[in-house]
Amino acid sequence: MTAATIGAEQIGARTEPAKGKTTKGASRSPGDGAIWKIGTAVIVLYALFPVLWIASLSLKPASDVGDGRLIPANASLENYRDIFTSGEFVRPLINSIGISLITTLIAVVVAAFAAYAIARLDFPGKTLLLSGALAIAMFPPVSIIGPLFNIWRATGLYDTWPGLILPYMTFALPLAIWTLAAFFREIPWDLEQAAQVDGATPYQAFRKVILPLAMPGVFTSAIIVFIFCWNDFLFAISLTSTDAARTVPAATAFFTASSNFINPTGQIAAAAIVVTVPIIIMVLIFQRRIVAGLTAGAVKG
Amino acid sequence: MAAITMRGITKRYADGTEAVKSVDLDIADGEFVILVGPSGCGKSTLLRMIVGLEDISDGEMKIGDDVVNDLAPKDRDLAMVFQNYALYPHLSVRENMAFPLRLAKVPDDEVTKRVEEAAAVLELTENLDRKPANLSGGQRQRVAMGRAIVRDPKAFLFDEPLSNLDANLRVQMRTEIARIQKKYGTTTVYVTHDQTEAMTLADRVAVLRKGVVQQVDSPRNLYNSPANLFVAGFIGSPSMNLVPGQLKGTSLTLPFGALDLPDVVAKRLGSPPAAGERQVIVGIRPEHFEDAELVGESERPSGLTFRSKIDNIEWLGSELYAYLPYTGGEAIGAQLGQLAGDLDMEQSSGDSSQLVARLDATSQVSEDREAQIWLDAKRIHLFDPETGEALARPPLA
Numbered sequence: 001m002t003a004a005t006i007g008a009e010q011i012g013a014r015t016e017p018a019k020g021k022t023t024k025g026a027s028r029s030p031g032d033g034a035i036w037k038i039g040t041a042v043i044v045l046y047a048l049f050p051v052l053w054i055a056s057l058s059l060k061p062a063s064d065v066g067d068g069r070l071i072p073a074n075a076s077l078e079n080y081r082d083i084f085t086s087g088e089f090v091r092p093l094i095n096s097i098g099i100s101l102i103t104t105l106i107a108v109v110v111a112a113f114a115a116y117a118i119a120r121l122d123f124p125g126k127t128l129l130l131s132g133a134l135a136i137a138m139f140p141p142v143s144i145i146g147p148l149f150n151i152w153r154a155t156g157l158y159d160t161w162p163g164l165i166l167p168y169m170t171f172a173l174p175l176a177i178w179t180l181a182a183f184f185r186e187i188p189w190d191l192e193q194a195a196q197v198d199g200a201t202p203y204q205a206f207r208k209v210i211l212p213l214a215m216p217g218v219f220t221s222a223i224i225v226f227i228f229c230w231n232d233f234l235f236a237i238s239l240t241s242t243d244a245a246r247t248v249p250a251a252t253a254f255f256t257a258s259s260n261f262i263n264p265t266g267q268i269a270a271a272a273i274v275v276t277v278p279i280i281i282m283v284l285i286f287q288r289r290i291v292a293g294l295t296a297g298a299v300k301g
Numbered sequence: 302m303a304a305i306t307m308r309g310i311t312k313r314y315a316d317g318t319e320a321v322k323s324v325d326l327d328i329a330d331g332e333f334v335i336l337v338g339p340s341g342c343g344k345s346t347l348l349r350m351i352v353g354l355e356d357i358s359d360g361e362m363k364i365g366d367d368v369v370n371d372l373a374p375k376d377r378d379l380a381m382v383f384q385n386y387a388l389y390p391h392l393s394v395r396e397n398m399a400f401p402l403r404l405a406k407v408p409d410d411e412v413t414k415r416v417e418e419a420a421a422v423l424e425l426t427e428n429l430d431r432k433p434a435n436l437s438g439g440q441r442q443r444v445a446m447g448r449a450i451v452r453d454p455k456a457f458l459f460d461e462p463l464s465n466l467d468a469n470l471r472v473q474m475r476t477e478i479a480r481i482q483k484k485y486g487t488t489t490v491y492v493t494h495d496q497t498e499a500m501t502l503a504d505r506v507a508v509l510r511k512g513v514v515q516q517v518d519s520p521r522n523l524y525n526s527p528a529n530l531f532v533a534g535f536i537g538s539p540s541m542n543l544v545p546g547q548l549k550g551t552s553l554t555l556p557f558g559a560l561d562l563p564d565v566v567a568k569r570l571g572s573p574p575a576a577g578e579r580q581v582i583v584g585i586r587p588e589h590f591e592d593a594e595l596v597g598e599s600e601r602p603s604g605l606t607f608r609s610k611i612d613n614i615e616w617l618g619s620e621l622y623a624y625l626p627y628t629g630g631e632a633i634g635a636q637l638g639q640l641a642g643d644l645d646m647e648q649s650s651g652d653s654s655q656l657v658a659r660l661d662a663t664s665q666v667s668e669d670r671e672a673q674i675w676l677d678a679k680r681i682h683l684f685d686p687e688t689g690e691a692l693a694r695p696p697l698a
Contacts, residue, residue, distance in 0.1 A: 193354050194387035196374040198401035198448065208400075212391045 051276070057269035065265045079270035083255075089271055091243040092251035096275065099161055099247060100229040103168045107225045108218055110169075111176035116206060118177065119184035120192075130178075137174035141167075145238045152239055159241045167239070168229045175228070176221040183217025184210065219286040227279060248275045302487055303365035303455040304330045305351060311359035312346050312512070320346045322512040323360065328456075333482050333489045334517075337499040338509035339535070344492045345460055347509070351490060352381050352458050364455055375404075380449035381458040385465060386441045388433040388448075394420075395429040398447040405452075419447045422481065439470045446481065456488040463498065475501060496536050500524070508532050522697045530689035533584045533682060534640055539622065539657045541682070543640075545629065546583040548683070555583060556629035557656075560605040563679045569693035570683070581692065584682035587622065590658030592666055593673035605676045612655065614668050621664055625656040625674065640689070 057065060059075040067073065083089035118126060148167065149158070157163035187210055195205035211218070236250035243251070252271045255264040305328040312321040321343040328334045336344040349355040351362065353374035362369050369377050380401070389397050395416055396403075402412045420426045423443040433441055442462060449457050462478070463471045479502055482489050493499055499506045500520040507517040508531070516528040520536075527533035533541045547554040551562040551570075562570070593606045613624040658674060666672040683692040 188385070188387065190383050190385055190387035191389065193374070194381070194383055194448075195389075195400070196354070197352055197379065197381045198452075199375045199404040201373075201375060204404060209389055 054269045054272050057266060058273050060266055062262050062266055065263070079266040080274070083267050083271050083274070086256075086267075088243075088251060088255060089248070089267075089274075092246050092248045093275070095161070095243070095245055096230060096247040096249075097278070099164050099168070099245070100226050102161070103165050103172060103229045104222050104226045106165070107169055107172045107176050108180075108222050111173055111180050111221060112211065112214070112218060114173075115177045115180035116184055116210065118181045120189070130181075133174035133177055137171060137178075139171075141171065141234055145234065149238055158239060159245050161245050163239050164235055164245055164247070167235050168225075168232065172225040172228050175224055179221040179224065180214065180217050183214045183220075187213050223283060223286055226282060230275070230279060302330055304328060304332075304363075305456060305488060305490065306363040307351075307360065308363075309360035310347065310350060310357060310362060312343065312350060312355060313358040320512050321350070324512075324514050326507060326514065326517060328488060328490060331486045331488055333491065333502060333504045335491045335493060335499040335503035335506045336509060337493055337496055337506055337535075340494055341511075342509040343512035344494075344509050346512075348381075348458055348460055348490060348492045351456075352379050353377050378452075378455045379458055380452050380454040380456075381460065382442075382445045382449055382462045384461040386433075386445040388441055388444055390433050393430050393432055394425060394436070394444050394447075397433065397444055398451050401448060401452045415451045416447075419451045422450070422484070423447050423477075438466050439474060442466065442474055443477075446478070450481065450485060450487075453485075454487070456490060457482070459489070459491040461493055462491075463493070464495075478502065497538060500536070506536075508535060510535075518697070526691070526695040526697055527584075527682065528691055528694070530582060530584075530640055530684045530691075533684065533691070537586060539587050539659075542585045542587065542656045543684075544583050544585070544627070544654070544656070545686075546581045546683075547578055548581045549578045553581075553583065553681075555605070556627045557609060557625075558605050558607040560676075560678050563603055565679055566681065566683075566693055569695070580686050582684040582686050582689075584684060585656075585676060586680065587657045587659040589677040589680040590623075590656070590660065591675045591677070592660045592664035593675040595661050595664060596675045601675065604678045606673055607676070608671050609656075609674050610671050611666055611668055614666065616662065619662055621660045621662050621666075623658045623660055623664075623666055623672075623674075625658055627654055627656060 053070065056070050056072055058079050059077070060067070060072045061074055061076060061078055064073060117123075118130060144167075152158040152163050157166070191209050191213070192202075192205045195209045196202070200208065230247075231249065232247070233249040236247040237253065240246040240250060246254075248271060252268050255267050255271070305326075307324055307326040310321060310324040310326075311319060313319050324347060326334075336347060338344050346355055350357050351364075353369065353372060357370050364377060364379070389400060392400065398416045398419060399412045402415060407415075416429070417426070420429055423446060425440065425443055425447060428436060428440060428444075433444065436444065442465075445462070459478070463474055466474060475498060478491075482502075491498075491502065500523075503520055505517060506520055506523055508515040508523065510531050516523060516532045518526075523532060523536045527536060527541075530543065534543065544556055551567045553560055553562055593601070596604075596606075609625040609627070611623050612626050615622040615624075660666065682695075684690065685692055
């Protein structure tokens, strides 16, 4: 905030938009600033309250689940101990991690090549290909679950890792291609040509110059794909039947409590918190890599 | 290092337009050749065909003794400096310069040695570990040149390397480029639209217009003996005055007076002088005018002295530019109008036109007053108004 705005706040008057070093915030009147802060607080609270509630549930013993208190009266890590010892959570967690990572890796590699071709080459049917990819991404998965179930049973893909990786790729690739193509288009073509003149093959130019510069895009699409796979429930519940390939979102539906007469609410809440953590960690790690302006200084700026 | 030979080089696009039309050009080993012309004349396309970034539609391109038409850029062993430098932003200056060497699998200690040598020549030693984003425009330009010289390529290619720099830096980098080219003695092809750059740097200049080479010669010859109207108008700043004239025998009538062609010029026109009257375009360099007061009595008869009003004066200390209005320019308007379009120049419409005269700074002429102006008849250029070709061209040096 500029000095002018601060002064205006003190005497409670509206200011004219500050001249010179004007930032977006500085040109607003003090009233707007307060509204902005309140708005932010409301949205953050609205978004995070359910998470907070689940965290609270996960710390409550089964008898306290219905007590309606945000702060657990008898907080314990009982539920976490339960899910990690019962075996009905650990194996799905391994499945989730494995399937999501493999899908992400394959999708990003394939998408990088595809997006590069789309961004750089002019080939017949390019528009058709791009709009087709987009159409697939928008296709309602529910409508293909039935046929897919039958095909998977017939081909032996049912209840296997590849059985989930394949449909995930189908829906993740278009997203990744679109994201990456947008990033590749931003990279000046001159850089590739410079690399070629410097003695690089097209592949070397791609790997040593273009790809490092497109890294923010690669990370962005990796996160999108990973979250998509990690959170999927529909395919996971329909195309698996045992712990051989069942992922966490599907597995939590099959949780059993210590007694048949109690809902496993606490365990489900604990599992939800546990599976949220990798996502948060991943976003926090990659957020640092998603720096805008990585291409600064390449060409005349 | 190698010579570059072009035979009938043509660039034709899918829609049939030709950006470069049958260019024949021989660039000797170690020569500094500049391709110059207004925007859209095909000079950059020609350069990109040399380096291999554009396909050659027709013709033969040789570097040294090898035909390179179908070679990929990486196999041509040329180094190019791009207009926007095209530095790799994720690499340090050191790695930017080392990039071509790493690709060529040069051993590490050799890479270090060559990069540091080049950095010393370019005064980049202190910046070797910085990223391009943290460099000034001039430094980025040097890095781009460094990347070219570490390789010791067969030729350097420059694509308008100075156009992104401010005026001061441009002059400084111009001398830098000249120095480096001399030091390494590498064949150099340089593209620019700035005729001053072309004149100051080149051993030879090739002037292009609409994909056709107009004239290839030393800067001196281009200036003193342009092959046609286009070269005459393009080379020189301020550019040559082009006025209509009537030629009858050896007597030439200009809008502001008549003169007898001096023997040197008349002889070049061919003798005996052609009968009949013909239209010509007369080209006069601004410096071939003078304030008549300052011209010695003995010299006066060899030129034309005429009275003219002076519209405007620009006094620059060492010289003085006077703008003289005259009427009668419309006779050749079409030809000159098209030329002006090609040269991206403003051309005054209507029948009143302006001459630019460069006078001695001590001249006492003043604005909005009439003055006696003298024109050196020996130094005039004559052009055919139909073809634009030079008539009675002064001999080449």
